[in-house]
Amino acid sequence: MQLIGAHITNYRSVEDSGRFTIEPDVTCLVGKNESGKTAVLQSIYRCNPVESSKRFDEVVDFPARLTSKRKQWKADERIPVVQLTFRFDDGEIEKIEEDLGVGVLESPEFTVTAGYRNEARTFDLKINEGVVVEHLRKPLDLPSAGAAAVGAATTIPELLAALENLEDATSGSSAIVQRIRDWRRSSLMLHIVDQYASAWMPRFVYFDDYDIMCGKVSIPDLIRRRDADSLSRRDRALLSLLNMASVDLRDFQTTDRHERLIRELENSSNVISDEVFEYWSQNDQLEVQLEILQPEQDAQPPLNEGPILQVRVLNRRHRASVPFDERSRGFVWFFSFLAYFTELEEAAEQDLILLLDEPGLSLHGRAQEDLLRLIDERLAPKHQVLYTTHSPFLVSADHLHRVRTVIDQDKVGTKVSAEIFKADEDTIFPLLTAMGIEMTQTMFIGEHNLLLEGPSDLIYLDVLTDVVESTGGAGLDPHWVKIPVGGAGKLSTFVSLLGANRLNIAVLADSSTKDVGAIRRLRDNGQLRANGLIQVSEFVGTGDADIEDLFETDFYLELVNKAYSKELSSRITSADLNPRDPRIVRQIEGYFQQHGLGKFNHYKPAALLLREQAALLQKISSVTVSRATQLFARLNSLLT
Structure with a gap:
């Protein structure tokens, strides 16, 4: 299944983004600071997040300028925020047609809408109910008296009523009745939504430049926050590394196992490091190390409670190590993202769509080119990627069709467009610079x-x-x-x-x-x-x-x-x-x-x-x- 379009309304700076298309591999949202790029990604993320996320809050998230408009909606009426358009792929259509008949979908595309006041998403699919009715009744062998009524049915409710009114029900007719009754509210639309559209809809993974892995954590504190479901994404990156090593946090509270745990963790960190160095060309002399420490004297909470897990980065060239989160943020971002995402990827039962908010802000221009390679070679072949940037080095001059400009306009809010000539000079500046760099080279x-x-x-x-x-x-x-x-x-x-x-x-x-x-x-x-x-x-x-x-x-x-x-x-x-x-x-x-x-x-x-x-x-x-x-x-x- 593929995301092909989005339309954001009534969310922070986005009053009405306009409908914009999503590329099948990579989409780049370009805009200056405070243009609304993050609001666009966050609203999409909340439609189907890979992990628990805040719900839409109309008091906090609804555009302040439109407060009077918000009060015009009825109390039980949904206020739309995000409408996403997806397309079933050929294999998925084939499975649906095996279940419900060839031609059941009048269009491979469908929309999903989420918003305020009603947490349930709504799905809009174009289906041919007559195809399903014919598919269900075709194998039936009924007496002539009952066959006429069943044959006259054109909708699922009519077919269900005709089958239930048969004087001499057969095992086949009873099976179809039970099959329809098993659908939510006996609705064909809800069955397709539950069984296919919702079940197969990709999950969104959101990651920004501030989600780098913690360099030092208190194990007891991390356990408490995990059990209370109050982890940050920085914590989740570290937990992903632990999960890859099949290490549980409580294992660290057994002192005789520390050395073995450290070895297992370092093996996993080496796997991530090897992948990082496939794309990180800035310095290949780095190595991730882990230590188990006791709390320092006069340490402030929560680091006053041990054991303490510390992650360090060793620079073999200079023969010195520093705490992980004090290392150059470029390498730290690469490592944290791959640790977080790799474990998610291995555990995922659905497709994943990556939402990267201003990735590589602290990276050198060449390192940003490394990041583009990571996106193109490692991520995009398996997952759709949407990322935001205002850096010319993260705009690929070879793929300008991927670019969507994000502009915050007076009195209308954030607009997203594939037509870059609508953009102002500040917004288009990264594109001009990217093209300038490319042209001077070619x-x-x-x-x-x-x-x-x-x-x-x-x-x-x-x-x-x-x-x-x-x-x-x-x-x-x-x-x-x-x-x-x-x-x-x-x-x-x-x-x-x-x-x-x-x-x-x-x-x-x-x-x-x-x-x-x-x-x-x-x-x-x-x-x-x-x-x-x-x-x-x-x-x-x-x-x-x-x-x-x-x-x-x-x-x-x-x-x-x-x-x-x-x-x-x-x-x-x-x-x-x-x-x-x-x-x-x-x-x-x-x-x-x-x-x-x-x-x-x-x-x-x-x-x-x-x-x-x-x-x-x-x-x-x-x-x-x-x-x-x-x-x-x-x-x-x-x-x-």
């Missing part, structure tokens, strides 16, 4: 920047420039710095980020690019000049076109046939393609799919043209040259 940015979807676009523009100039025309002006952004979905992000630096930006986009709408909104907001969006269809004469459509069909097919000569059993001709589709690339993609050739790689024909341009340039038609000339004239007119 490309040169000039004053005039032409954004392209991918490297094949760059090849075609360079080749067509040579062709046009060989005929006496004007190719693409060399003042343009051509930037392939690595996918259509990144175009609007790059426009927003580069435009914020007051650079001259133009975008060459395929007409069908999904990001065109967002780019137009950027243009309307003044972040892209009025004529800065150029679509290939303007020069091809069709409503939908890719850059490949600048070429004649037969010429582009020659590139494809040569590039895929080993994969094709026979040459592709125009007669093999769908004439109703105006885009040559989509026609070829359809051909590849129809003939089981795998995914068509747009770059291979472009690479072939680059390698063999000496032989191929003379085959480019005058129609293509005319289209390219118009395109270059339009682009060059944008230079200032």
Whole structure:
């Protein structure tokens, strides 16, 4: 099961966040201090926490500015706070359909709502009751008199009534009656909720930068707080380490076992340390040690009661150790989080979703990159991760689609959005910095920047420039710095980020690019000049076109046939393609799919043209040259 969306209302600074999508692997909430990032994570966490948590408290948590609005709700009426949207995966749907019939779920998605005044969550699923009725009665063999009434039922209550009114009940009919009666309130919806939606819903794990493991604890005090269920997450991190070693706190009160316990604990700490050092590149000379001490003279409560368990970190390079919570907070955070989470992960019976609140605040930039690796390589393959940050080093320039901006706006409260161009300068600053770091390492940015979807676009523009100039025309002006952004979905992000630096930006986009709408909104907001969006269809004469459509069909097919000569059993001709589709690339993609050739790689024909341009340039038609000339004239007119 996967979390795919969230909507937060009436919680602290969040009056109405707006609905925002959640990525299937990692979602990064970026915002400045006091923007409401923590409120968003905490409200989600309370919907289904992995451990006991505070309930929503309308007096404390309801936005103070809206107090009069709160009093308008009836005393027994729930005030919604968090609505989460989940999606069943294919395996889960298959199990539900085995139980209730194929097609019982009209949608794999469902919502869960939690809020004030009513601790019970509500579930909203779209189900087809008729499918279940047919599934239940299909195996029945009833006398004709009873079969008519049962066959006329279209709902579960009607089916139940018909089966209970049978004069000659069979074992099969009685079993179905009992099965329905076993459902909570004999409700199909409640049965699906209890058996599947609620039972399979992932549990949320919340961890923030202050939840580092304690360096010194009084064992008797820790036992009392554990038994009273008043442990902090710092305590739980330490207990997780003990549980991994199969050590109980009361074992420490037996003095003759101390040495054995310490050995078991150190073995477990070494397991965690080994995992930490897979991602912690700052210092590999650290070692976690544990000691059993007696209380110091004049020690303050609770450390005046022994035995005392102390955790220390030894730096082998300097041959010195310090108490655990006095060590560099970066390593301490890594170790504490992995100790806490590893034990939870091993014991979990449901999926876990990690909510990391400002992780790695005290980490060096490179160490924050280590943390990103930990998230991508260790956590995300198994669990969804949502984390908050205002650090540019925790924003992955390769995964900008993960970013959701969090902004606290006057009179409307915290808003969460995937459209980063809505953000103010302070909020977007970490993104700008992250992109700046990436760009300085990977490309040169000039004053005039032409954004392209991918490297094949760059090849075609360079080749067509040579062709046009060989005929006496004007190719693409060399003042343009051509930037392939690595996918259509990144175009609007790059426009927003580069435009914020007051650079001259133009975008060459395929007409069908999904990001065109967002780019137009950027243009309307003044972040892209009025004529800065150029679509290939303007020069091809069709409503939908890719850059490949600048070429004649037969010429582009020659590139494809040569590039895929080993994969094709026979040459592709125009007669093999769908004439109703105006885009040559989509026609070829359809051909590849129809003939089981795998995914068509747009770059291979472009690479072939680059390698063999000496032989191929003379085959480019005058129609293509005319289209390219118009395109270059339009682009060059944008230079200032």
